[in-house]
Amino acid sequence: MPAAFDLRKIDLENKLGPIRGFGSGGYWRHILAMFKAHGKEPNQHPNMRSDFLGINFVLRGRGRYSDEKNPSIALQPGTLFHRFPGRLHSTWFDSASDYAEFFIATDPRTAAELVRIGLVSAEPVLAVGVYPGILDEFLALQKTLASTTSEIPTPLAFVRTLEFIHGLYERARQNRLQSYWERIVSDACSLLERNIEARFSMEKVAAQLGVSYTSFRKNFHRIAHCAPGAYRVRFRLARARELLLTGSVKQVAASLGYGDPFTFSAQFKAQVGLSPRAFQRAQRKALSGGA
Secondary structure: OOOOOOOHHHHHHHHOOEEEEOOOOOOOOOOOEEEEEEEOOEEEEEEEEEEEEEEEEEEEEOOOEEOOOOOOOOOOOEEEEEEOOEEEEEEEEEEEOEEEEEEEEOOHHHHHHHHHHHOOOOOEEEEOOOOHHHHHHHHHHHHHHHOOOOOOOOHHHHHHHHHHHHHHHHHHHHHHHHHHHHHHHHHHHHHHHHOOOOOOHHHHHHHHOOHHHHHHHHHHHHHHOOOOOHHHHHHHHHHHHHOOOOOHHHHHHHHHOOOHHHHHHHHHHHHHHHHHHHHHHHHHHHHHHOO
């Protein structure tokens, strides 16, 4: 498995440059894209109410976000948080963690319109995750925004900004969906491991978990790397190895819910490479020191 992408190994200041934005003649233009490293300086924004919309992505370090509905949400690399226009909120960044972020900000009028038509997520904090290409994508957006000398972004710059933001939102949605299926598969494994002598269909397991069988089977295979039926067989046969140390083949087959010992023996040999009786002989020989 390849190593996870780690922003800590990247010189962000060198790659993204010093604190910078793009604008001319005023404080900022209608859309701004900036990288900012807080360094070791204390950085707190208690009870802040912004006129602008800020979409901030944590690159390094840690902090916390809070507002009237959310007492405290952790911020860490890969977290996206919003500064919504007019919403009272607070942020705190740990100076010892060498906090750094990039953010996109818009003027109040643009912010109000984006929020009104639903192009900005209503959730204050999202788990996007870090991934290869995130820095290059942000640099490409900065380059697009810098390519015009006007205070008002070109249609292309506006579209590119929305595409970049939507890409972050989509990754957060996929992460949330993946976490959902990880919980479903974990619950399914617990069901499959319990009552191993009972006979039930995988369709029934999916229905019990409240998901369609097609989606259940696909996501189970993606996460567990095998079909749910194969997982149950594997678990039953692992239990069979333990039971064969003290019980007969017929007793073990019955205790595991097999209709007959022949089906059990065939499945056991296909998985283990030995018949149940051969497995018992090998285990007895090993326990007796090979005599």
